Amino acid sequence: MFLTLFGLILAIAVVCFYVGRNRAVAVSGANFSALHSLPSYHGWWLILMAAGPAFAVLVLWSIISPYVLRPLMLSQFAPQLAEFSAAQLDGFWRDIQAIAGGGTPGVRDAFREEAATAYQSVNRMSLTGMIALMLLLGAGGFYFAWNAIAVHFRARHKVEAAINVFLAASATVAILTTVGIVMSLLFESLRFFSMVNPIDFLFGTTWTPQQMAFRPDQVGGTAAFGFxxxxxxxxxxxxxxxxxxxxxxxxxxxxxxxxxxxxxxxxxxxxxxxxxxxxxxxxxxxxxxxxxxxxxxxxxxxxxxxxxxxxxxxxxxxxxxxxxxxxxxxxxxxxxxxxxxxxxxxxxxxxxxxxxxxxxxxxxxxxxxxxxxxxxxxxxxxxxxxxxxxxxxxxxxxxxxxxxxxxxxxxxxxxxxxxxxxxxxxxxxxxxxxxxxxxxxxxxxxxxxxxxxxxxxxx
Amino acid sequence: MNSLPTFETTAATSAVPTAALRPKITGRNVNVYYGEKHAIKDVNVDIPERSVMAFIGPSGCGKSTFLRCINRMNDTISVCRVTGDIRIDEKDIYDRSLDVVQLRARVGMVFQKPNPFPKSIYENVAYGPRIHGLVKSKAELDEIVETALKKASLWNEAKDRLNESGTGLSGGQQQRLCIARAIAVSPEVILMDEPCSALDPIATAKIEELIDELKQNFTIVIVTHSMQQAARVSQRTAFFHLGILVEEGTTDQIFTNPVDTRTRDYITGRFG
Structure with a gap:
C-alpha cells in the first residue's frame, strides 16, 4: 500500500512539474525574460506545494499509525487479553496483522480471526482517512501554488528555502541517530549498573559472566563482572x-x-x-x-x-x-x-x-x-x-x-x-x-x- | 622615445672598481635542460666577490634557473640537467667529489616567498648551525643567533619574542628572518630569488638596505623583476633573455649605456 501510494505521488509530482512550468510560460506570455524565476523553478514550486504535504502525511501516518492502532486493538479485546504476558501480546499483535494481511500467523484461532477482522476494518478506516487527508492537502497546495505563479513570483527563492530545509533535515537525522545510539547505550548501561555495582565492574579483576545460571533452576557458579x-x-x-x-x-x-x-x-x-x-x-x-x-x-x-x-x-x-x-x-x-x-x-x-x-x-x-x-x-x-x-x-x-x-x-x-x-x-x-x-x-x-x-x- | 630612463644607482657602484675584485663565481658554457626544454644556453659569467650582482630579464628568461644552479638546488628536480662549468673559488661545484650539502652551507639561499620554518624565531636561526654542528654550547649558539639576527637587522624587533613562532612575523620580518637563517651558517655567497616580490615597499626598502650592508661580508647574487631594485642594490647587472645572457656589465653601464638593443628595449620598458 505504501509503495503504491508513493509511486502515485511520484507520478503526480512529475505531472505537477510540467504543469507548473507550462503555467509559468503561459503567464509570461512567451516572454521568458520577464519572469523572475526560470519556468522550471515554478515546476518545482508546484511539486513542493502539491506533492510535498501529501508525501509528509504518507510517511508520518505510516510511522505513527501502528502506535495508535495497537493500543486501540488491545483495549478493544482487553478482557480476553488480561492473562497475556508482554511477549504474548507481541505475538497476538503479529498474528492479527498476519491474518489481516494474508501472511502466516503463529496461531490461528477464532478469537484471533475475530480480532483480525476488527483490525482490518480499523485499518481500512485509517487508510481512508489518510488518503482523504493527502488528497485534501495536495489539492489545497496545488490550488494555492497554481494561483501564486505569476511573472514576479519568486519561485527560485522558495525552492532555495526548501532545499535548505531538506539539507537541514538530513543533517538532523544523522545527528539524532548518533544521539539515539549514545542514549540507548546509556540507558541499557544504567540498567546493568543497577544490577551490578559500578565499582565492582570498573575495578574487579575477574570476568566470568558465563558462569551465571541461565535459568533459576540451573546450578550456576558465581558470575563476576570485573572489567x-x-x-x-x-x-x-x-x-x-x-x-x-x-x-x-x-x-x-x-x-x-x-x-x-x-x-x-x-x-x-x-x-x-x-x-x-x-x-x-x-x-x-x-x-x-x-x-x-x-x-x-x-x-x-x-x-x-x-x-x-x-x-x-x-x-x-x-x-x-x-x-x-x-x-x-x-x-x-x-x-x-x-x-x-x-x-x-x-x-x-x-x-x-x-x-x-x-x-x-x-x-x-x-x-x-x-x-x-x-x-x-x-x-x-x-x-x-x-x-x-x-x-x-x-x-x-x-x-x-x-x-x-x-x-x-x-x-x-x-x-x-x-x-x-x-x-x-x-x-x-x-x-x-x-x-x-x-x-x-x-x-x-x-x-x-x-x-x-x-x-x-x-x- | 629611445632615451633611457634615469635610474638612481648607489654611490658604491661607481666607487668600487669592479675589475679589481676577483671573481668568486665563474660560469663557463653553462647549459640547463628541463627534459627537452633548453632553459639556459651557453651562459658565461663572472661574479665578483663581496659585491651584489643582479640578474634581470623578463619572466621565463632563465635567471632563476641559473641562480639555482649556483647552489645546485636544481638537483631536486629530476628532469633537470646541467652541463658546463660552474666554479666557486676555482673549484668545480658539479665535481663528483663535491658534497652538495657542504656546498649549500657555503652558498645560502633566500627564496621568493618568505618560508620560515614553523618553529620559534630562535629555532629558525639555530637550525643551520645545529645541523652543521657549528656550535659546542648553548651560549655559543645564542651568540650566533644574536649576531645573525643583528646582521639581518631583525634583532631589535625580535629580541623579546625569540620563542614565538617565526610564522607569526610580518612578511618583511619573515624574509629578514630567512636572511638571518642563511647568514647563521656563515656562507660565502647568498643567492636571493626575487626576495622582495611578496613584500610591501617599506619592507622592500629595509631588505634593500640590508643587502647593501651584507655585501661587505658576502657575495650576493639577486634575481629581481624590478629594474629600480637592480639599479639601487647591485654593482653589476646581467640581463637574461630567452635563456641567453644578453649583456653583463656594471650596473651603471647597463642602465645608462646598454650595448645590446634587447637590453635597451627591456630597460626602457619596450617588453617584459
Missing part, C-alpha cells in the same frame, strides 16, 4: 598493534611521499591501500593459522612458554591491518607540507632525512597524530582477529605470549545465542560498550588537545 582483565587485554593488544603500525605506517608514508620516484609511488600507494580492503576475518585466519603457530614455535625454540593463542599474534596482525590507515593519512599530510619549507631546509645544507626529521615531520605532526588516533580507535574496535588469534579467556596479564580477550570480543560473546535480555549477563555488553565508547572518545579529545598545543602551524 579490568578486558581493559588490560584491549590495551595490550592495541599497544602491540600500534607498535607495529605506527613505525611501519609512518616510515612507509615518508618513503612514499619524499623518497619514492613517481612511478614507485603510483604503484606502491594503491597496493598499500589494498591492505585496508582485506576483510578482517581473513586477517583473522592469517593470524590464527600462520602467525600464532609461528610465534609459538619460535617461542618454544627459545625456551619460552607460549600459548597457541596469544596477544602477540593478534596484535601483530592487527598492526599490519591498520598500517594503511596510518600510512595513507600520514602520506597525505606529509605531502601537504609546502615544498618551500623543504627547499628552505635544503638551501641551508640539510640532508633529506634531516629536513624530514626536523622540518617536515614537526609540521605534519597534527595530521600524523590524528592518523594514529584513528588507528587506535580502529584497533580497539577490532573483534574478529582477536576472537581467532587471542582467544576468549579473560586472563589478567600483560604478558603478550598469553591468551587474552578484549572488550569487543566479550560484547560479541555476550550477545550471541539465545539470551534473556534482562539478565546482567546480557546487559553487561552495554556496560562494556559504554566503557569502550568513553575510552575512545576521551582518547580523541586528549589527542585533539595535544595536537592543538604542539602544532607547528605553517600557512
Amino acid at each position: 579490568i582483565p578486558l581493559l588490560t587485554g584491549t590495551l595490550l593488544i592495541t599497544f602491540i598493534a600500534m607498535m607495529v603500525a605506527a613505525p611501519l605506517g609512518i616510515l612507509a608514508a615518508i618513503y612514499l611521499s619524499d623518497y619514492a620516484s613517481p612511478q614507485v609511488r603510483a604503484v606502491g600507494k594503491p597496493i598499500l591501500e589494498l591492505l585496508a580492503g582485506i576483510p578482517t576475518v581473513v586477517y583473522g585466519f592469517f593470524a590464527a593459522l600462520t602467525v600464532a603457530p609461528f610465534i609459538r614455535n619460535s617461542g618454544q625454540a627459545m625456551g619460552l612458554d607460549v600459548s597457541s593463542e596469544s596477544a602477540l599474534a593478534a596484535g601483530v596482525v592487527m598492526g599490519i591491518m591498520i598500517v594503511p590507515f596510518v600510512s595513507s593519512l600520514s602520506d597525505d599530510v606529509i605531502n601537504a607540507v609546502p615544498q618551500s619549507l623543504r627547499d628552505g631546509s635544503a638551501g641551508l645544507g640539510a640532508t633529506k632525512s634531516e629536513t624530514i626529521r626536523r622540518v617536515v615531520l614537526p609540521a605534519a605532526l597534527p595530521g600524523i597524530v590524528s592518523a594514529l588516533v584513528l588507528a587506535v580507535s580502529r584497533a580497539m574496535g577490532e573483534t574478529m582477529i582477536v576472537v581467532m588469534a587471542a582467544g576468549m579467556a579473560a586472563n589478567l596479564t600483560i604478558n603478550p605470549l598469553e591468551a587474552v580477550t578484549t572488550i569487543t570480543v566479550q560484547i560479541g560473546t555476550l550477545l550471541t545465542g539465545d539470551q534473556e535480555f534482562d539478565s546482567p549477563k546480557t546487559l553487561a555488553a552495554f556496560g562494556l560498550g559504554l566503557s569502550l565508547f568513553v575510552i575512545t572518545l576521551s582518547l580523541n579529545l586528549v589527542a585533539l588537545r595535544v595536537v592543538n598545543k604542539y602544532r607547528e602551524q605553517y600557512d
Whole structure:
C-alpha cells in the first residue's frame, strides 16, 4: 500500500512539474525574460506545494499509525487479553496483522480471526482517512501554488528555502541517530549498573559472566563482572598493534611521499591501500593459522612458554591491518607540507632525512597524530582477529605470549545465542560498550588537545 | 622615445672598481635542460666577490634557473640537467667529489616567498648551525643567533619574542628572518630569488638596505623583476633573455649605456 501510494505521488509530482512550468510560460506570455524565476523553478514550486504535504502525511501516518492502532486493538479485546504476558501480546499483535494481511500467523484461532477482522476494518478506516487527508492537502497546495505563479513570483527563492530545509533535515537525522545510539547505550548501561555495582565492574579483576545460571533452576557458579582483565587485554593488544603500525605506517608514508620516484609511488600507494580492503576475518585466519603457530614455535625454540593463542599474534596482525590507515593519512599530510619549507631546509645544507626529521615531520605532526588516533580507535574496535588469534579467556596479564580477550570480543560473546535480555549477563555488553565508547572518545579529545598545543602551524 | 630612463644607482657602484675584485663565481658554457626544454644556453659569467650582482630579464628568461644552479638546488628536480662549468673559488661545484650539502652551507639561499620554518624565531636561526654542528654550547649558539639576527637587522624587533613562532612575523620580518637563517651558517655567497616580490615597499626598502650592508661580508647574487631594485642594490647587472645572457656589465653601464638593443628595449620598458 505504501509503495503504491508513493509511486502515485511520484507520478503526480512529475505531472505537477510540467504543469507548473507550462503555467509559468503561459503567464509570461512567451516572454521568458520577464519572469523572475526560470519556468522550471515554478515546476518545482508546484511539486513542493502539491506533492510535498501529501508525501509528509504518507510517511508520518505510516510511522505513527501502528502506535495508535495497537493500543486501540488491545483495549478493544482487553478482557480476553488480561492473562497475556508482554511477549504474548507481541505475538497476538503479529498474528492479527498476519491474518489481516494474508501472511502466516503463529496461531490461528477464532478469537484471533475475530480480532483480525476488527483490525482490518480499523485499518481500512485509517487508510481512508489518510488518503482523504493527502488528497485534501495536495489539492489545497496545488490550488494555492497554481494561483501564486505569476511573472514576479519568486519561485527560485522558495525552492532555495526548501532545499535548505531538506539539507537541514538530513543533517538532523544523522545527528539524532548518533544521539539515539549514545542514549540507548546509556540507558541499557544504567540498567546493568543497577544490577551490578559500578565499582565492582570498573575495578574487579575477574570476568566470568558465563558462569551465571541461565535459568533459576540451573546450578550456576558465581558470575563476576570485573572489567579490568578486558581493559588490560584491549590495551595490550592495541599497544602491540600500534607498535607495529605506527613505525611501519609512518616510515612507509615518508618513503612514499619524499623518497619514492613517481612511478614507485603510483604503484606502491594503491597496493598499500589494498591492505585496508582485506576483510578482517581473513586477517583473522592469517593470524590464527600462520602467525600464532609461528610465534609459538619460535617461542618454544627459545625456551619460552607460549600459548597457541596469544596477544602477540593478534596484535601483530592487527598492526599490519591498520598500517594503511596510518600510512595513507600520514602520506597525505606529509605531502601537504609546502615544498618551500623543504627547499628552505635544503638551501641551508640539510640532508633529506634531516629536513624530514626536523622540518617536515614537526609540521605534519597534527595530521600524523590524528592518523594514529584513528588507528587506535580502529584497533580497539577490532573483534574478529582477536576472537581467532587471542582467544576468549579473560586472563589478567600483560604478558603478550598469553591468551587474552578484549572488550569487543566479550560484547560479541555476550550477545550471541539465545539470551534473556534482562539478565546482567546480557546487559553487561552495554556496560562494556559504554566503557569502550568513553575510552575512545576521551582518547580523541586528549589527542585533539595535544595536537592543538604542539602544532607547528605553517600557512 | 629611445632615451633611457634615469635610474638612481648607489654611490658604491661607481666607487668600487669592479675589475679589481676577483671573481668568486665563474660560469663557463653553462647549459640547463628541463627534459627537452633548453632553459639556459651557453651562459658565461663572472661574479665578483663581496659585491651584489643582479640578474634581470623578463619572466621565463632563465635567471632563476641559473641562480639555482649556483647552489645546485636544481638537483631536486629530476628532469633537470646541467652541463658546463660552474666554479666557486676555482673549484668545480658539479665535481663528483663535491658534497652538495657542504656546498649549500657555503652558498645560502633566500627564496621568493618568505618560508620560515614553523618553529620559534630562535629555532629558525639555530637550525643551520645545529645541523652543521657549528656550535659546542648553548651560549655559543645564542651568540650566533644574536649576531645573525643583528646582521639581518631583525634583532631589535625580535629580541623579546625569540620563542614565538617565526610564522607569526610580518612578511618583511619573515624574509629578514630567512636572511638571518642563511647568514647563521656563515656562507660565502647568498643567492636571493626575487626576495622582495611578496613584500610591501617599506619592507622592500629595509631588505634593500640590508643587502647593501651584507655585501661587505658576502657575495650576493639577486634575481629581481624590478629594474629600480637592480639599479639601487647591485654593482653589476646581467640581463637574461630567452635563456641567453644578453649583456653583463656594471650596473651603471647597463642602465645608462646598454650595448645590446634587447637590453635597451627591456630597460626602457619596450617588453617584459
